[in-house]
Amino acid sequence: MSSVKFFFPDSHDYVDPSFDFIAEKGNQHRIRQRDDYYPHEIFSARPYDGMLVSKAIVDGTEKGSSKYTVAQRQRFFRQGVKRFLRLPHDVPVMGDCGAFSYASEYLPPYTVEEVAEFYETCGFDFGISVDHIIFAFEAAGRDAQKIQGDELVECKRRKQLTLELADNFLKKSNSCRFTPLGVAHGWNPESMADSVAALQKMGYDRITLGGMVPLKTPDIMRCLEAVNQVRKTNTQFHLLGISRVEHVEAYQRYGVSSFDSTSPLQQAFKDSKNNYHTLGGLNYVAIRVPQVDGNPALMRAIKSGKVDQNKAKILEKKCLETLRLYEKREVGITETLSILRDYEVITGIVENKKSLIPQYERTLSDRPWESCSCDICQKIGIEVVLFRGAERNRRRGFHNIFVLHEKLKKNLGLKITQEASA
Ligand SMILES: [Zn+2]
Numbered sequence: 001m002s003s004v005k006f007f008f009p010d011s012h013d014y015v016d017p018s019f020d021f022i023a024e025k026g027n028q029h030r031i032r033q034r035d036d037y038y039p040h041e042i043f044s045a046r047p048y049d050g051m052l053v054s055k056a057i058v059d060g061t062e063k064g065s066s067k068y069t070v071a072q073r074q075r076f077f078r079q080g081v082k083r084f085l086r087l088p089h090d091v092p093v094m095g096d097c098g099a100f101s102y103a104s105e106y107l108p109p110y111t112v113e114e115v116a117e118f119y120e121t122c123g124f125d126f127g128i129s130v131d132h133i134i135f136a137f138e139a140a141g142r143d144a145q146k147i148q149g150d151e152l153v154e155c156k157r158r159k160q161l162t163l164e165l166a167d168n169f170l171k172k173s174n175s176c177r178f179t180p181l182g183v184a185h186g187w188n189p190e191s192m193a194d195s196v197a198a199l200q201k202m203g204y205d206r207i208t209l210g211g212m213v214p215l216k217t218p219d220i221m222r223c224l225e226a227v228n229q230v231r232k233t234n235t236q237f238h239l240l241g242i243s244r245v246e247h248v249e250a251y252q253r254y255g256v257s258s259f260d261s262t263s264p265l266q267q268a269f270k271d272s273k274n275n276y277h278t279l280g281g282l283n284y285v286a287i288r289v290p291q292v293d294g295n296p297a298l299m300r301a302i303k304s305g306k307v308d309q310n311k312a313k314i315l316e317k318k319c320l321e322t323l324r325l326y327e328k329r330e331v332g333i334t335e336t337l338s339i340l341r342d343y344e345v346i347t348g349i350v351e352n353k354k355s356l357i358p359q360y361e362r363t364l365s366d367r368p369w370e371s372c373s374c375d376i377c378q379k380i381g382i383e384v385v386l387f388r389g390a391e392r393n394r395r396r397g398f399h400n401i402f403v404l405h406e407k408l409k410k411n412l413g414l415k416i417t418q419e420a421s422a
Helices: 055-059 070-079 081-085 112-121 149-173 189-202 217-230 248-254 263-270 296-303 309-327 333-351 357-366 375-385 389-410
Strands: 005-009 050-054 093-096 126-128 179-184 206-209 236-239 256-260 282-284
Touching: 005 389, 050 055, 050 081, 055 070, 055 112, 070 081, 081 093, 112 126, 112 149, 149 179, 149 189, 179 189, 189 206, 189 217, 206 217, 217 236, 217 248, 236 248, 248 256, 263 389, 282 357, 296 309, 309 333, 309 375, 333 357, 375 389
Parallel strands: 005 050, 005 256, 050 093, 093 126, 126 179, 179 206, 206 236, 236 256
Antiparallel strands: none
């Protein structure tokens, strides 16, 4: 167990265990979610300390943002969260409302009663009170600006509303089995600390610090310093959704005992550079081999006559074959890069991006997948560093989650992370 606990947010991230990387297809008769594998089912050791599930993701909001099908939702309620996620009974699951999904509304769409009942009947261990996000924040530095006028009025209204909901939620949860967490929101470190003090006064000793997603590390630090000033010795903080995990260990001294983040997963396929993380701290660029038949931009270029479809398909196949031969040390790096370059020229016409060949050279020559002990790298080898389709991209995200958890467990120091291409 790591000292700071990592909760992995559920967002229907699973992979098809039957996927064949050579044939590029999985079992067509499989039932999504039921036959798929979550990260804790792929790795021999679970790569997180617990999971976080949002009511908004299961249930949807009035605008219908649910990621669950009707059948999945019914099974979730019938089986409870742990059986649905196929998690061992002793793995903690935290629930929240998914306040981002209704941030633009005047009021949260759920009542305190509904939320407490959701946590209780679905078997959550921890339940986060109903909250309403404050978007504005007085960041430090050159762009520092005081929030005032109508914006300040709205910030204060949301802070007060979140506190009233927390007070009510604490009373409701008295007769429940889950442990309640109050949410603190603020628009600067002082208002955040004020929220924490109010929650402690109500009786909370577990407090979630919300609205951290868009904040830069120095601003998170300022907030932690301020809340630490008012923190009672037994109060523990959970950081809700942080986008940078590099400094998370340093947060411990401010009473942070857990956090959740989708960042390691998302960086695998959303970041322009840091796609594949390593224990040593270097990050690598994944090698883009887009599918001719599955890439909308490429399809458009083919239709408009800018790209020759046959030529693209031949090159795509050649890239994959050569990369696999490179993995077996049957082809050299120069030849491999030259084929990747040919394919990049074709796909580059539509993407109009700068060449990534120098970064690919680094990824290929360092062969980071060979020195990773995770079950994914051991099983699929070079496929893990190919930027291509959800089955590969998501597995690379799972590998990044494994790396984050190993760093936390081994106290390797997350702040040594740097880019391999730097
Ligand atoms: Zn790995």
